Amino acid sequence: TKWGSGLGTEFTKRRHGGEESPAVDPREACRGLCSRPSRAKVLFHWSGKAQSTYAENAFKVRLSIKTALGENAYAWDTSEEYLFRAMVAFSMRKVPNREKTNISQVLICNVTQRVSFWFVVTDPTQNHTLPASEIQSAIRMNRNRINNAFLLNDQTLEFLKIPSTLAPPTDPSVPIWIIVFGVIFCIVLIAITLLILSGIRQRRRKSKGPPEVDDTEDKCENTITVENGIPCDPVDSKGGHLNDAFITEDERLTPL
Amino acid sequence: MEKARPLWANPLQFVFACISYAVGLGNVWRFPYLCQMYGGGSFLVPYIIMLIVEGMPLLYLELAVGQRMRQGSIGAWRTISPYLSGVGVASVVVSFFLSMYYNVINAWAFWYLFHSFQDPLPWSVCPLNSNHTGLDEECEKASSTQYFWYRKTLNISPSIQENGGVQWEPALCLVLAWLVVYLCILRGTESTGKVVYFTASLPYCVLIIYLVRGLTLHGATNGLVYMFTPKLEQLANPKAWINAATQIFFSLGLGFGSLIAFASYNEPSNNCQKHAIIVSLINSSTSIFASIVTFSIYGFKATFNYESCLNKVILLLTNAFDLEDGFVTASNLEQLKGYLASAFPDKYGEVLPQIKNCSLEAELDTAVQGTGLAFIVYTEAIKNMEVSQLWSVLYFFMLLMLGIGSMLGNTAAILTPLTDSKVISRHLPKEAISGLVCLLNCAIGMVFTMEAGNYWFDIFNDYAATLSLLLIVLVETVAVCYVYGLRRFESDLKAMTGRTLNWYWKAMWAGVSPLLIISLFIFYLSDYILTGTLQYQAWDSSQGQLVTKDYPPYALAVIGLLVASSTMCIPLAALGTFIKRRLKRGDTAPVA
Numbered sequence: 132t133k134w135g136s137g138l139g140t141e142f143t144k145r146r147h148g149g150e151e152s153p154a155v156d157p158r159e160a161c162r163g164l165c166s167r168p169s170r171a172k173v174l175f176h177w178s179g180k181a182q183s184t185y186a187e188n189a190f191k192v193r194l195s196i197k198t199a200l201g202e203n204a205y206a207w208d209t210s211e212e213y214l215f216r217a218m219v220a221f222s223m224r225k226v227p228n229r230e231k232t233n234i235s236q237v238l239i240c241n242v243t244q245r246v247s248f249w250f251v252v253t254d255p256t257q258n259h260t261l262p263a264s265e266i267q268s269a270i271r272m273n274r275n276r277i278n279n280a281f282l283l284n285d286q287t288l289e290f291l292k293i294p295s296t297l298a299p300p301t302d303p304s305v306p307i308w309i310i311v312f313g314v315i316f317c318i319v320l321i322a323i324t325l326l327i328l329s330g331i332r333q334r335r336r337k338s339k340g341p342p343e344v345d346d347t348e349d350k351c352e353n354t355i356t357v358e359n360g361i362p363c364d365p366v367d368s369k370g371g372h373l374n375d376a377f378i379t380e381d382e383r384l385t386p387l
Numbered sequence: 388m389e390k391a392r393p394l395w396a397n398p399l400q401f402v403f404a405c406i407s408y409a410v411g412l413g414n415v416w417r418f419p420y421l422c423q424m425y426g427g428g429s430f431l432v433p434y435i436i437m438l439i440v441e442g443m444p445l446l447y448l449e450l451a452v453g454q455r456m457r458q459g460s461i462g463a464w465r466t467i468s469p470y471l472s473g474v475g476v477a478s479v480v481v482s483f484f485l486s487m488y489y490n491v492i493n494a495w496a497f498w499y500l501f502h503s504f505q506d507p508l509p510w511s512v513c514p515l516n517s518n519h520t521g522l523d524e525e526c527e528k529a530s531s532t533q534y535f536w537y538r539k540t541l542n543i544s545p546s547i548q549e550n551g552g553v554q555w556e557p558a559l560c561l562v563l564a565w566l567v568v569y570l571c572i573l574r575g576t577e578s579t580g581k582v583v584y585f586t587a588s589l590p591y592c593v594l595i596i597y598l599v600r601g602l603t604l605h606g607a608t609n610g611l612v613y614m615f616t617p618k619l620e621q622l623a624n625p626k627a628w629i630n631a632a633t634q635i636f637f638s639l640g641l642g643f644g645s646l647i648a649f650a651s652y653n654e655p656s657n658n659c660q661k662h663a664i665i666v667s668l669i670n671s672s673t674s675i676f677a678s679i680v681t682f683s684i685y686g687f688k689a690t691f692n693y694e695s696c697l698n699k700v701i702l703l704l705t706n707a708f709d710l711e712d713g714f715v716t717a718s719n720l721e722q723l724k725g726y727l728a729s730a731f732p733d734k735y736g737e738v739l740p741q742i743k744n745c746s747l748e749a750e751l752d753t754a755v756q757g758t759g760l761a762f763i764v765y766t767e768a769i770k771n772m773e774v775s776q777l778w779s780v781l782y783f784f785m786l787l788m789l790g791i792g793s794m795l796g797n798t799a800a801i802l803t804p805l806t807d808s809k810v811i812s813r814h815l816p817k818e819a820i821s822g823l824v825c826l827l828n829c830a831i832g833m834v835f836t837m838e839a840g841n842y843w844f845d846i847f848n849d850y851a852a853t854l855s856l857l858l859i860v861l862v863e864t865v866a867v868c869y870v871y872g873l874r875r876f877e878s879d880l881k882a883m884t885g886r887t888l889n890w891y892w893k894a895m896w897a898g899v900s901p902l903l904i905i906s907l908f909i910f911y912l913s914d915y916i917l918t919g920t921l922q923y924q925a926w927d928s929s930q931g932q933l934v935t936k937d938y939p940p941y942a943l944a945v946i947g948l949l950v951a952s953s954t955m956c957i958p959l960a961a962l963g964t965f966i967k968r969r970l971k972r973g974d975t976a977p978v979a
Binding site for chain 1 (some may be wrong): 451497498500502504505520559561563566567569570574578705706709710711713714800816818
């Protein structure tokens with residue numbers, strides 16, 4: 132049985148070729164260039180080293196449309212394949228010396244239900260394939276355009292020999308964490324300073340209060356009252372006429 | 388005129404302070420682990436029994452001592468018996484060690500909190516390697532959360548011998564953590580009393596939010612069912628009972644002197660019996676509550692990993708056999724594997740080594756505790772939630788509240804005896820004393836920010852407090868019951884609060900609790916002696932996993948020093964007092 136078939140379900144092997152060049156039978160071209168492997172293990176080597184029976188310049192493509200789009204998944208049909216060939220031809224046109232690449236030069240074969248297939252790009256005479264390195268660089272440069280044409284990304288539209296360039300990490304000039312750290316650090320410092328200062332102020336105010344009762348001699352205000360031109364002795368009057376040394380709070384009238 | 392002792396503005400502040408101190412990181416990261424290891428739901432049986440038999444009586448004892456003596460730990464024990472002031476000194480020493488290393492956890496929480504304001508979260512993706520061709524090697528072998536913890540946060544060295552230098556990023560976070568603690572303890576009970584309103588209540592808000600979020604996560608019920616299904620055979624395992632007793636003991640924070648310090652700021656007539664029961668019940672129920680949250684998070688993480696594993700296998704089979712995209716699902720996977728094995732045996736044989744056996748139970752069985760749970764497992768779950776930045780900020784904010792709440796208690800245990808001592812408080816205002824203590828702790832704590840710092844952290848975490856605390860609490864209980872006299876203490880309490888002491892408390896203090904502590908002590912000692920050389924887990928960056936290594940001799944010396952410096956205080960102080968009295972008696976004798 133063809134190992135590419137999907138479990139006995141309907142499998143139509145489609146072969147395509149260019150429509151503009153009737154000179155070459157597309158089936159022959161594909162058969163010649165994308166010959167089937169004899170050993171199944173070939174598929175599992177992404178590096179392609181064991182693909183000795185495959186043409187060296189063929190690439191395997193794998194699409195996971197249902198995974199990417201879920202309910203909006205489109206069916207993979209001949210039109211989609213045409214679009215793919217067009218995108219590959221477009222990518223090749225971006226390579227210097229290959230500006231005249233025609234869509235008929237892109238051949239697809241071995242489409243499975245996965246969806247996966249192989250493609251090659253031939254030269255204008257359709258006798259030789261273009262070197263893999265050229266195709267690889269062309270695809271890499273236009274990967275984004277190809278992905279977007281199919282509404283897929285690097286993981287769901289895989290070119291099995293072409294590694295995708297990983298996006299470089301976007302490092303902001305100042306790491307965000309330092310900004311947050313700086314803000315909180317300053318807030319805490321300001322709060323500590325405020326608390327310490329208010330503590331010192333409270334202590335200074337308290338230290339002014341109680342000594343009124345103890346060291347009245349040191350804190351007395353010298354109010355020199357002049358009566359009849361003679362200065363009286365400075366009485367211990369703190370804010371009033373009461374002599375703190377003798378009077379207790381409520382005793383204004385001596386009890387009888 | 389003597390300065391009046393500062394008091395809590397209202398009894399609620401005292402209760403909140405105790406709750407904030409007792410409910411700490413251990414409730415979140417140790418209890419769920421024990422619950423999982425020792426039989427799930429059936430672990431609650433030994434746990435509750437130990438709570439009633441050991442936790443409540445010892446907590447009440449410490450609070451009663453503090454409230455009665457109205458002094459910090461050193462003064463309180465000196466009042467009980469001059470020969471026992473060493474108990475207070477030992478408590479202060481242990482609290483000092485604890486505050487040294489505990490605040491490093493707050494520093495790490497700050498670090499993760501600051502990094503949560505990025506999209507994507509830095510621990511959710513692996514960084515690229517140096518030539519941008521693939522992901523960083525160490526990160527690929529481990530996971531991105533492990534890589535962020537071991538490489539970006541700790542920058543850990545391969546072994547404890549390789550010290551490395553002080554890493555400036557964790558050092559900055561440590562300085563900030565100490566500044567925050569200083570801010571909270573600056574004014575003594577006046578500032579602490581207000582801060583504990585937040586540190587006690589905010590973690591519960593976050594836990595409730597996480598409970599609702601956790602229970603609605605996909606796969607949470609898997610975790611809950613698996614963990615809480617009681618495995619009754621574990622009840623016969625003595626380790627379950629020992630671990631329950633140990634967990635209650637350390638979770639309440641007995642023996643550090645913090646509870647004595649907090650209670651010393653109480654009104655003498657305060658009903659500390661009621662408060663003791665309330666605090667211990669709240670502490671235990673928080674543990675159970677936190678483990679519900681943790682298990683639902685576990686379930687989510689395990690289900691997520693299990694489904695990722697399944698998806699990888701599905702993708703592998705789909706690619707290998709070029710099946711239709713979406714044809715293989717989780718439900719028909721097993722049938723399909725069977726069919727493929729029979730229909731295409733060669734090809735299937737080639738794919739077989741790469742197919743992993745995905746098992747939900749294996750994912751759920753990974754039991755983690757400690758910093759690994761908090762900073763690796765939880766972050767792994769958070770990165771897969773929607774709006775992960777919000778959940779991350781909430782989670783680390785909660786960790787910070789829990790950690791700072793416990794730090795307040797630790798520093799209170801150190802500062803209260805210092806401010807009580809007339810020698811020191813005459814020369815320095817209390818802001819300066821707090822500042823000096825914080826500065827000293829911060830400076831020594833820089834050791835834990837070195838590349839080998841996490842290994843020293845583990846040493847302190849495992850050995851600084853365990854044996855010493857058991858001994859301290861044992862001596863405390865014996866001192867109150869037999870040296871001071873249980874009857875005398877009972878009448879003191881009655882005079883102070885107006886309530887008679889229940890017979891239950893008397894029975895527990897005099898008999899059951901000391902026996903329990905002695906058995907725990909013997910168990911720990913025998914465990915240490917039987918294991919022989921002590922080992923630790925070191926991170927191997929080439930393999931991306933932890934490996935076990937032996938401690939070098941100087942690390943063992945440090946361990947011995949840690950244990951000795953606190954336990955030796957008790958006999959040394961007793962000896963010192965004895966000699967002082969002898970000398971005094973020798974001086975006064977010829978006069979008579």
